[in-house]
Amino acid sequence: MDDDLDPAGSRPKETYALHLTMSGAEQKFTDPVEAGAAFFRADPAERPYVLHLEDGKARRMAATHVIREPGSEETFGKSLPDSHASDGAFRTGYFNAMEASLSERLSKISWDGPDVENAVRGDRRLVSDLESLARAEPEKAADLWSTATDLDPPGPTLKNAVQLAEAGRMTEQEDAAPTRAPVTLAAGEWARTDQSVDLRPAAIGTEAGIHTGYEALLPTGEKERSHSARTFETATEALKYAYEFYEGGGRVEAAVARDAAVSRGRG
Structure with a gap:
């Protein structure tokens, strides 16, 4: 159809079709930012998904998945695209809408x-x-x-x-x-060494991220922090490897690799 051509009439416009699985409703967009915002606002219980339509081809660029946890009610999550040129704009619309929604919900x-x-x-x-x-x-x-x-x-x-x-x-x-000076994000209990120095395991935040390490309380009352070069996703994970760091920095990598191998074996 002519309405689907760009001003030069040379090729079809990209279209983003939001589908609600349960009700069968559909809404189309030509702006990926608007499509991303609409996907966020769509009720997850409707199992919404978005098709990216271009040159007669359709790509499912975003979808809803079910999250089932033992002892908990069934919930939903939404997966976002990150492989095509327009995906960044779609994600921008999604997270802008999420930010606005959260601001409203928190204010109430x-x-x-x-x-x-x-x-x-x-x-x-x-x-x-x-x-x-x-x-x-x-x-x-x-x-x-x-x-x-x-x-x-x-x-x-x-x-x-x-x-x-x-x-x-x-x-x-x-x-x-x-x-930025390193800061302690989480820490364990203090322990006294034979050099009258108190130590405790710590997760330490820097500009580079979250590290494992330890804090030392010197006899002078000053505190010193030492941390790994490696960073972790969370303070809890970082704190887990503090003992290995204290025993020697190289042991952190070995412990992380060991735990990853165990996880793969369980999978």
């Missing part, structure tokens, strides 16, 4: 209400969206949460984002050097 929560922390953690879609935004746009997610409340974040990815954002703000307030 009565943060001084009874048992609000458990209520927030029990809202699985809210937590899932916060974790997704924290993976894609950690600074935006941290800002949304910190603006809304000073309660502990409900998910590990968001918690790391908030901690790193706080560390950055502290550094700016202290007018520190341009390179």
Whole structure:
């Protein structure tokens, strides 16, 4: 059809078709940003998916999958594309819509209400969206949460984002050097060495990411931090390898490789 041609009439426009599996409804877009936003807003219970239509070919670029966990209600997740030129714009629309939605939902929560922390953690879609935004746009997610409340974040990815954002703000307030000083994100118990130095395992945040390492409390009262070159996705994971780092940096890589092999064997 002529309506499907670009102004030069040389080739068909790219079209993005949002389908709702359960109701059979369909909505088409020519702007990938708008399509991404619509995919986010679509009710996941409708099992929405998006087809990218171009040159007579169709590609399923985004879809909904079911998440089943023992003892929990069935929930849904959404997979996003990352292989074609237009996929970046689609993702931008999706996460912009997610950010706006989260801002609205967080603003409606009565943060001084009874048992609000458990209520927030029990809202699985809210937590899932916060974790997704924290993976894609950690600074935006941290800002949304910190603006809304000073309660502990409900998910590990968001918690790391908030901690790193706080560390950055502290550094700016202290007018520190341009390179951000390492900060302790999580730590274990103190133990006294035979040199009268107290040590404790720690997950340490730097500009490069989250590292495993340890803190030392010297007899003078000063604290020193040592950390690995390797970074980890979460503070919990980093803390797991602190003993190996203390015994020798090379042991961290060996321990990570060992655990990865065990995981593959179980899979």
